[in-house]
Amino acid sequence: PGSQHPTPAVILLHALGEPEDAMIRRMARFFVSRGIAAATMPLPYHMQRLPPNDYPLRHYVTSDVSRAVQAYAQAAADVSAVADWLENREGVDRQRIGVVGVSLGAMIAHLAMGMDERLSAGVAILGGGNMQRMYAASILPRILNPFAPRRLSEAQKELVREVDPITYAHRNRPRRVLMIQAARDDFVPPSAAKQLHEALGRPPIVWLDTNHYAPALAEQEILRAAALYLRSVWSSCSTLPRLPSIVAPTVKIGTVISRRGAIWPSVMWQVLPIGMRPDHMSLFHLNIGVHSRSPFVSIGLTLSAYVDVGVSVRPGRYPAEPYVGLHMTL
Incomplete structure (x- = not known):
């Protein structure tokens, strides 16, 4: 970014289990081509942040609630650290720092926006809220931990609330977030997305008639909608423009x-x-x-x-x- 004309910036957050940053770098190049600076960040326990003989699912999809809470909390804190870094970058507009996340990254984006008021806009792709419901209804814990109990104890519920986007949704209401969801999602149940949507005050939402993975085949359309949305939120326009259609198979x-x-x-x-x-x-x-x-x-x-x-x-x-x-x- 140039110092004479400060530009907006986004923090990009990838999906669960990404072994490399190829997708997130493609996203970064796209936003830069649209005049939005981009910072990429590997989530905790991913890529170079993954200890030897460890794997991401062990920290995010686990019956060990305290371990999962630690991973989510660390991820949200890391987003704030990147926001600190962006604020001190010459040429970045401090009033226009946002976050874009996919799947796990979308849940972290929702959480970070509720915790850090500097994040003035966001796009959450395939995220949700109500972590208890997601753990009970998502197909992923059933595959990885088929014999683990689906119900949490009261103490575990209290822990989970500390990193549940719904807990902080009321703080995110004055800001803007675009939600892009899959109506047939087996990993992030649509009911969890709908509950968060209500808690956020019904922000713009796009529903795709797909499951969790097909939206990857509409990557460019989703990125175009995300960039247009962010630009419109950060402009002086009083009404949002019509978003381009997104067609996922x-x-x-x-x-x-x-x-x-x-x-x-x-x-x-x-x-x-x-x-x-x-x-x-x-x-x-x-x-x-x-x-x-x-x-x-x-x-x-x-x-x-x-x-x-x-x-x-x-x-x-x-x-x-x-x-x-x-x-x-x-």
């Missing part, structure tokens, strides 16, 4: 069950949503897919994040056939 992997009871492994791409449910998933949808018998096209109705019903047509002289689809979404 909805790809479903599972089985198709025919009316005759045949079960075929399948992959289905939701090409066109038609109407939206209150939970931000498509109501009806046109699909292109392939199962173990042949390719097909279909129109379906969403019953839940894991179940569709519809009618499919295969190439050739096959008649249209009703089906039930059971799937996981990318």
